[in-house]
Amino acid sequence: MSDLIDRVRRQWEEVHPELDTTGMAVVGRVLRLASLIRRDTDDLLAGHELNRAEFDMMCALRRNSVLNPGQISREMLSSGAAITKRLDRLTKLGLVSRAASARDRRVVQVRLTDKGVALIDDLLPRQLQAERNALTNLSEPERAELATLLGTMLQTVEGMSGQ
Template structure:
């Protein structure tokens, strides 16, 4: 997964939405339609969680689809971009293990991506001199150039997509998501510990 996104496969909703029928902008989103269906079948259930979780999942799916456009133009998947981005933003070499943690993916996935990115000349590896188990990965000049070239486009694209919401709402949304995410991450950390 990309550092930023981490979506399971795109498009799984807790609720299951109705894309078939064209969305009616005046009546709300597809998730609210699904929730109404459930309510009419099981009126006794509290469908509150679907209104948040279903929408987060659906938004993630839609945003990802839209968002990948500038990346794909550069021939990169989101996962690959996240890996390169982790190297770029930390500014120093990272080991495969660190990259896996940084991009929320398995070590095996990182191994495969590094293989491809190395073949494409975007990253280089060198072995650690003290501990020969570990490798150190860094961006090549081409890799750094690619990231720096794509990032502005990517951000501009995302800005455009999000511009359907007024800036005030964007700030509020970012704040609420930060609160939710912070507490979820704390809780997960607590479970692990």
């Protein structure tokens, strides 16, 4: 069975036979999978006026109940300005609320509204099902092995980038 990555590697072999495209066999497929899965996620979220970053922020809030913008920024590896922009938009949509902390009024606490909780509780299972669908042709042991291998690869890349 051949896929786009196999075809691209064969094309590079013809043009530059000295190039080592073995990394492309893995990384190219990971990136292609991410792109295809992201497209499906974007389609799911578009019907609710959300983008992936806003969805991820709402998921972080659902997992943690309440966070301040700095914590959200660290959790999502995003700049403070990007977080503020997303919070402003989600607030306008009625999905999050911001309030000053009772202990320190300089600290803003962010939480999902009831509407935001209901939306995440509806969307997340659908997103997780789509991810499981992508794994349909893999057995449970293959899924576990793939998760382990990708985890090892991620640790390597994170270590190289200082994340």
